[in-house]
Amino acid sequence: MRIVDIREKTASIASPIANAYIDFSKMTCSVVAVVTDVIRDGKPVIGYGFNSNGRYGQGALMRDRFLARVAEAEPDSLIDQDHDNLDPFAIWKALMRNEKPGGHGERSVAVGTIDMAVWDAVAKIEGKPLYKLLAERYLDGVADDKVWVYAAGGYYYPGKDHRQLQDEMRGYLDRGYRVVKMKIGAASLEEDLSRIEAVLEVVGDGQRLAVDANGRFDQDTAIAYARALKPYNLFWYEEAGDPLDYALQAELANHYDLPMATGENLFSHQDARNLLRYGGMLPEKDFLQFDCALSYGLVEYLRTLDVMKDMGWSSRRVVPHGGHQMSLNIAAGLHLGGNESYPDVFQPFGGFADGIRVEDGYVGLPDVPGVGFEAKAKLYAVMRELGEG
Numbered sequence: 001m002r003i004v005d006i007r008e009k010t011a012s013i014a015s016p017i018a019n020a021y022i023d024f025s026k027m028t029c030s031v032v033a034v035v036t037d038v039i040r041d042g043k044p045v046i047g048y049g050f051n052s053n054g055r056y057g058q059g060a061l062m063r064d065r066f067l068a069r070v071a072e073a074e075p076d077s078l079i080d081q082d083h084d085n086l087d088p089f090a091i092w093k094a095l096m097r098n099e100k101p102g103g104h105g106e107r108s109v110a111v112g113t114i115d116m117a118v119w120d121a122v123a124k125i126e127g128k129p130l131y132k133l134l135a136e137r138y139l140d141g142v143a144d145d146k147v148w149v150y151a152a153g154g155y156y157y158p159g160k161d162h163r164q165l166q167d168e169m170r171g172y173l174d175r176g177y178r179v180v181k182m183k184i185g186a187a188s189l190e191e192d193l194s195r196i197e198a199v200l201e202v203v204g205d206g207q208r209l210a211v212d213a214n215g216r217f218d219q220d221t222a223i224a225y226a227r228a229l230k231p232y233n234l235f236w237y238e239e240a241g242d243p244l245d246y247a248l249q250a251e252l253a254n255h256y257d258l259p260m261a262t263g264e265n266l267f268s269h270q271d272a273r274n275l276l277r278y279g280g281m282l283p284e285k286d287f288l289q290f291d292c293a294l295s296y297g298l299v300e301y302l303r304t305l306d307v308m309k310d311m312g313w314s315s316r317r318v319v320p321h322g323g324h325q326m327s328l329n330i331a332a333g334l335h336l337g338g339n340e341s342y343p344d345v346f347q348p349f350g351g352f353a354d355g356i357r358v359e360d361g362y363v364g365l366p367d368v369p370g371v372g373f374e375a376k377a378k379l380y381a382v383m384r385e386l387g388e389g
């Protein structure tokens with residue numbers, strides 16, 4: 001058993017939308033195919049992965065160093081003898097050979113994308129959905145059969161008025177979502193409050209709305225928004241300040257005692273640990289949004305979950321960023337609190353398996369081997385072209 005090829009390509013997920021920090025007019029992501037010589041159903045097993053939005057494609061890093069390290073590794077050293085399968089931990093070690101600690105920038109995205117494809121292959125070789133494999137290997141064997149999801153959108157784009165924002169949110173409720181998320185921080189506080197009130201007219205209750213500032217605010221602005229947001233009793237207030245400014249996050253907690261969320265731009269278990277040590281986040285009410293596809297993959301995510309456990313945080317407090325099926329599998333298989341969903345944006349990478357409806361805020365997972373990409377036709381078409389083309 002061996003990996004015979006790892007292919008990558010860059011796909012466009014460009015759209016005119018913007019958050020408080022960036023627009024997505026040139027956004028890309030990498031798609032990866034890990035081709036093995038293992039035959040299932042008469043065909044070689046191919047694992048697939050992609051990175052979530054926001055960090056662009058990682059092809060250059062993969063081509064420059066990561067792919068060669070796997071190709072150069074002794075194939076037997078990448079095998080998990082106990083499970084007669086590929087060993088994601090050994091492959092991760094090969095990928096990270098000669099990498100210094102710290103500075104978790106783009107390489108964590110490149111490695112996370114390859115790692116996703118490796119786990120997809122591992123679950124396909126074992127012939128079961130990844131969430132079941134994870135529950136068997138790392139928990140008591142029982143995966144959640146549905147996952148709480150919320151609809152993320154509410155972006156800024158030219159010409160978008162309150163009515164369009166309301167229509168978008170109504171569309172999410174109609175599709176079964178109970179909590180929606182919108183962007184803040186790219187307009188004045190006054191304008192953002194009127195956008196929030198427009199959305200509240202549709203969703204009805206602050207507990208059905210989360211807001212995301214994408215790390216835009218300095219401390220004074222974060223606190224000014226906190227004061228203004230408080231009366232709405234929102235579901236959460238996300239990424240107010242710079243993701244690595246733990247002191248800002250801790251100070252904000254002195255001014256806002258309602259749920260906050262952050263972590264999508266922390267890319268390692270060490271950074272996650274620093275957030276929990278110094279960010280003033282509370283395990284009873286706050287949410288963590290670490291995204292495996294941006295942060296060295298599931299191998300590293302298991303370490304992050306260990307850090308959380310050591311520091312008294314339940315895995316149920318994690319609701320990953322990224323709206324992808326990999327995190328949905330981790331959520332079901334390792335008992336996270338839920339997952340983000342992008343019903344309308346970042347297609348065909350946003351959203352989950354075809355034909356599985358969101359019911360009362362929860363979504364089920366397809367019963368197919370691997371992550372479940374084959375159950376999402378438009379996404380699988382892109383992947384298959386890379387893997388089999």
Ligand SMILES: O=C([O-])CC(=O)C(=O)O
Nearest residue numbers: 019054152212214321322
């Ligand atoms: O707009 C983005 O960069 C995505 C994001 O923060 C989220 O989904 O929470």
Ligand SMILES: [Mg+2]
Nearest residue numbers: 212238239264
């Ligand atoms: Mg966010």
